[in-house]
Amino acid sequence: MEIVRHDVVLVGGGGAGLRAAIEIARSAPELTVACVSKVYPMRSHTVSAEGGAAGAIGPDDSLDQHAFDTLKGSDFLADQDVVEAFVEEAPRELTQLEHWGCPWSREPDGRVAVRWFGGMSVKRTWFAADKTGFHMLHALFQTSLQYPKIVRLDESFVTRLLVENGRCTGVVALDIRSGELRAILGRAVILCTGGAGRIFPFTTNAAIKTGDGMALAYRAGVPLKDMEFVQYHPTGLPGTGILITEASRGEGGHLYNKDGERFLVTRDYGVGNRAELGPRDMLCRAIIKEMDAGRTFKGPYGDYVHLDLRHLGEKAIDAKLPFVRELTRNYVGIDPVYEPIPVRPVVHYMMGGVGTDIDAATELPGLFAAGEVASVSMNGANRLGSNSLTECLVFGARAGRSALKFARDSAAPNETRALELAEAEGGRIEALRGKHGGEKLSQIRREMNAAMERGFGIFREENEMAHAARTIADLKGRYADLGLEDPSRVFNTELIAALELGNLLDCAEVVAVAALERKESRGAHTRTDFTTRNDAEYLSHSLVRFAPDGPRVESQPVTITRWEPEERKY
Amino acid sequence: MSEPRIVKFEILRFRPEQDEEPVWVSYEVPCPEDFVVLDALNYIKDEIDPSLSYRWSCRMGVCGSCGMMVNGTPILTCNAFVRDYPDPIRVSPMANFPIVRDLVVELDSFMEKLTRVKPWIIRKVEKDPSLGEYLQTPEDLELFKQYSMCINCTLCYAACPVLAHDEDFAGPAAIALAYRYNLDSRDAGEAERFDVVNSGEGGIWACSYANECSEVCPKHVDPAQAIQRMKLTSAVQWLGVWPKRGAE
Numbered sequence: 144m145e146i147v148r149h150d151v152v153l154v155g156g157g158g159a160g161l162r163a164a165i166e167i168a169r170s171a172p173e174l175t176v177a178c179v180s181k182v183y184p185m186r187s188h189t190v191s192a193e194g195g196a197a198g199a200i201g202p203d204d205s206l207d208q209h210a211f212d213t214l215k216g217s218d219f220l221a222d223q224d225v226v227e228a229f230v231e232e233a234p235r236e237l238t239q240l241e242h243w244g245c246p247w248s249r250e251p252d253g254r255v256a257v258r259w260f261g262g263m264s265v266k267r268t269w270f271a272a273d274k275t276g277f278h279m280l281h282a283l284f285q286t287s288l289q290y291p292k293i294v295r296l297d298e299s300f301v302t303r304l305l306v307e308n309g310r311c312t313g314v315v316a317l318d319i320r321s322g323e324l325r326a327i328l329g330r331a332v333i334l335c336t337g338g339a340g341r342i343f344p345f346t347t348n349a350a351i352k353t354g355d356g357m358a359l360a361y362r363a364g365v366p367l368k369d370m371e372f373v374q375y376h377p378t379g380l381p382g383t384g385i386l387i388t389e390a391s392r393g394e395g396g397h398l399y400n401k402d403g404e405r406f407l408v409t410r411d412y413g414v415g416n417r418a419e420l421g422p423r424d425m426l427c428r429a430i431i432k433e434m435d436a437g438r439t440f441k442g443p444y445g446d447y448v449h450l451d452l453r454h455l456g457e458k459a460i461d462a463k464l465p466f467v468r469e470l471t472r473n474y475v476g477i478d479p480v481y482e483p484i485p486v487r488p489v490v491h492y493m494m495g496g497v498g499t500d501i502d503a504a505t506e507l508p509g510l511f512a513a514g515e516v517a518s519v520s521m522n523g524a525n526r527l528g529s530n531s532l533t534e535c536l537v538f539g540a541r542a543g544r545s546a547l548k549f550a551r552d553s554a555a556p557n558e559t560r561a562l563e564l565a566e567a568e569g570g571r572i573e574a575l576r577g578k579h580g581g582e583k584l585s586q587i588r589r590e591m592n593a594a595m596e597r598g599f600g601i602f603r604e605e606n607e608m609a610h611a612a613r614t615i616a617d618l619k620g621r622y623a624d625l626g627l628e629d630p631s632r633v634f635n636t637e638l639i640a641a642l643e644l645g646n647l648l649d650c651a652e653v654v655a656v657a658a659l660e661r662k663e664s665r666g667a668h669t670r671t672d673f674t675t676r677n678d679a680e681y682l683s684h685s686l687v688r689f690a691p692d693g694p695r696v697e698s699q700p701v702t703i704t705r706w707e708p709e710e711r712k713y
Numbered sequence: 714m715s716e717p718r719i720v721k722f723e724i725l726r727f728r729p730e731q732d733e734e735p736v737w738v739s740y741e742v743p744c745p746e747d748f749v750v751l752d753a754l755n756y757i758k759d760e761i762d763p764s765l766s767y768r769w770s771c772r773m774g775v776c777g778s779c780g781m782m783v784n785g786t787p788i789l790t791c792n793a794f795v796r797d798y799p800d801p802i803r804v805s806p807m808a809n810f811p812i813v814r815d816l817v818v819e820l821d822s823f824m825e826k827l828t829r830v831k832p833w834i835i836r837k838v839e840k841d842p843s844l845g846e847y848l849q850t851p852e853d854l855e856l857f858k859q860y861s862m863c864i865n866c867t868l869c870y871a872a873c874p875v876l877a878h879d880e881d882f883a884g885p886a887a888i889a890l891a892y893r894y895n896l897d898s899r900d901a902g903e904a905e906r907f908d909v910v911n912s913g914e915g916g917i918w919a920c921s922y923a924n925e926c927s928e929v930c931p932k933h934v935d936p937a938q939a940i941q942r943m944k945l946t947s948a949v950q951w952l953g954v955w956p957k958r959g960a961e
């Protein structure tokens with residue numbers, strides 16, 4: 144097996160990963176960073192983010208207001224020290240990205256423009272039309288190209304973390320093109336591998352969002368935090384799940400049921416006069432209740448409501464929401480200038496992830512995590528739209544700083560055990576490639592997706608969840624008997640899909656265990672059998688830890704600095 | 714929903730560990746009305762032959778992974794509706810790139826070309842972010858916006874007649890990107906990019922203005938126009954009439 148050595152090993156080249164890489168290259172030019180990514184970095188799913196990135200800059204805004212909106216959005220499950228650090232560093236990070244060429248939309252006087260977003264009490268979301276993630280990712284990627292100390296290992300799939308004497312000292316990665324395994328050793332490792340939306344069937348998430356980093360950390364003994372909180376986005380296109388950005392409501396779009404009623408205004412769904420700009424969890428519940436009451440449209444891909452942009456006019460739509468127009472025209476044959484868009488709630492984002500502290504450090508020395516893979520606890524039980532792109536920047540940079548400090552301050556790791564582990568991993572992958580067995584990969588994936596949708600949707604209930612959890616456990620058993628058909632090495636995407644499915648099953652299991660344990664309704668975790676928030680017992684993070692005999696659930700207190708939890712009503 | 718149409722796909726397959734050369738293989742796929750070519754490939758992979766390899770991710774035309782030749786024309790397969798094609802549909806890897814396997818091509822040269830044109834903001838002094846943003850009016854932004862829309866899907870490389878015989882040519886996407894930075898009011902790197910862009914090996918002068926690149930571009934970046942405009946600017950700069958931004 145080939146062995147390569149770098150100071151820092153970074154897994155993931157999305158928004159968070161590239162921000163971390165650039166931070167290290169600029170602050171510690173003597174260090175080398177391996178940027179290991181299963182796709183070319185500019186293909187990372189950050190590319191598809193549309194609406195914008197939040198950071199308080201307006202004269203009518205303040206850091207405290209951004210912090211409070213975020214906390215209230217989180218249903219008070221976010222750690223308040225983390226949120227304070229986040230809002231404080233957000234404007235600087237977004238400005239830094241402006242200096243790196245991100246084409247932010249502008250006011251006539253040349254200043255950066257901001258727009259409305261759900262759950263935000265003032266306009267504070269920076270945007271590049273409605274292709275914000277695309278522009279951010281390409282600006283970061285292009286900026287990163289000038290640093291020769293960032294050594295890219297494109298299309299390398301990390302299959303395992305190497306841990307030696309309680310310290311993370313590298314990874315094992317499969318070079319997809321050659322099919323060969325490589326041990327990539329380093330003094331510090333950062334995970335920026337993104338989310339796990341693909342545990343569900345109907346999602347805005349790309350095919351690559353398979354929870355790999357979460358599973359890698361979990362298998363290395365690092366607990367996953369708050370995994371029961373899965374965000375649905377209220378407005379996805381039926382069938383494909385393609386996202387219609389919240390910015391379309393930020394710019395003034397309205398939601399209607401089949402009776403032509405603007406139900407968020409006419410009925411009490413707890414969003415008050417925020418109406419369509421209420422937080423996502425509340426809007427999704429409202430839409431499901433409209434469905435249950437029979438007031439929604441019926442379609443081949445399930446019930447839907449209408450998102451109406453017509454009153455904005457062609458000019459505003461083309462200037463602010465051109466991608467929405469492109470997507471709806473291409474994929475559903477609807478021009479939003481003339482017709483309302485059919486939309487329904489769709490799985491979008493994982494609030495949970497690899498537990499980290501405020502400096503992006505996990506409990507395993509030498510291992511850091513940032514971006515959607517991590518749960519630094521700034522999103523709590525419900526993320527506000529446009530906070531997560533900024534999160535990638537703020538905590539990506541923090542992870543970079545923490546990792547470079549760790550790499551500088553720590554002794555060179557002993558490699559003996561790590562290399563033994565790498566060899567063993569080589570054996571595991573070798574055995575999996577083209578493995579004989581009775582179970583079909585796509586079948587297991589389909590059954591997992593169906594179970595997750597049934598058990599862990601917008602409304603949850605004990606029996607349904609327990610049933611789905613048993614299905615997942617059963618599928619894990621069947622996964623052991625997976626049969627694969629492709630024994631070749633070069634660009635073996637069946638092998639990659641099999642590894643990803645293993646990761647998805649780990650994540651699905653953890654979501655299930657954590658959701659069953661939380662007997663209350665908070666943020667995106669809504670139970671029909673425990674309908675209210677219960678601060679006395681559950682104002683705490685869940686931690687799920689791997690154990691050979693099954694996952695173990697622990698809890699961790701929420702950090703409160705200045706804001707006492709209050710009833711969440713808008 | 715209406716009955717799915719059974720569509721015959723002919724796919725150019727190449728498995729370097731077993732095939733001497735690429736071979737066409739046919740598959741029959743039941744395609745609902747709203748299927749894109751990528752959906753059909755996923756159907757083949759899930760239900761017929763799991764060894765078929767190709768790249769994809771976002772399925773919404775923005776990650777740039779899924780470009781292939783469909784009936785000989787480069788296109789994003791996540792945006793190519795099956796209903797728009799008669800039977801059989803022929804899918805092959807993007808032209809002008811070496812094949813790695815099946816529909817996957819090697820992109821090393823493209824990645825090198827991107828880096829070659831220095832696609833990042835170059836300034837003599839960097840301002841600290843605490844001092845705020847660089848002012849840029851909507852009109853300033855409009856100047857380069859179109860050229861910043863490239864998703865690096867490389868369809869333009871597959872379509873380019875120059876690249877078919879001159880693999881050194883920096884190519885449409887990379888040159889359009891250089892032009893994008895040259896036009897950005899925050900950048901002063903035009904002089905640094907000048908030599909690369911005008912190089913006898915791979916620079917803009919190799920372009921024969923066939924315009925094929927702009928025709929296949931899914932994001933209307935119009936790289937052909939970028940190249941033409943750069944030729945004009947460079948010619949005038951050579952004569953010393955216009956200064957290059959960032960020149961001493």
Ligand SMILES: Cc1cc2nc3c(=O)[nH]c(=O)nc-3n(C[C@H](O)[C@H](O)[C@H](O)COP(=O)(O)OP(=O)(O)OC[C@H]3O[C@@H](n4cnc5c(N)ncnc54)[C@H](O)[C@@H]3O)c2cc1C
Pocket residue numbers: 154155156157158159160179180181182183184187188189190191192193194195196197275276299300301302335336337338347348349351352355356386388491492513514515516528529530531532533535
């Ligand atoms: C359609 C859509 C729209 C969105 N819009 C917004 C928005 O407007 N505003 C907002 O704030 N947020 C938005 N979000 C959320 C936000 O985009 C994401 O949370 C964020 O971009 C995640 O970035 P990341 O860097 O953590 O991960 P990603 O961008 O997903 O990158 C993950 C990286 O890890 C690599 N990787 C993963 N697994 C492995 C492995 N096993 N081995 C090697 N490499 C690996 C991948 O190759 C990739 O480079 C949106 C999300 C979606 C899906």
Ligand code: FES
Pocket residue numbers: 769770771772773774775776777778779780789790791792
């Ligand atoms: S899959 Fe992303 S562009 Fe087609």
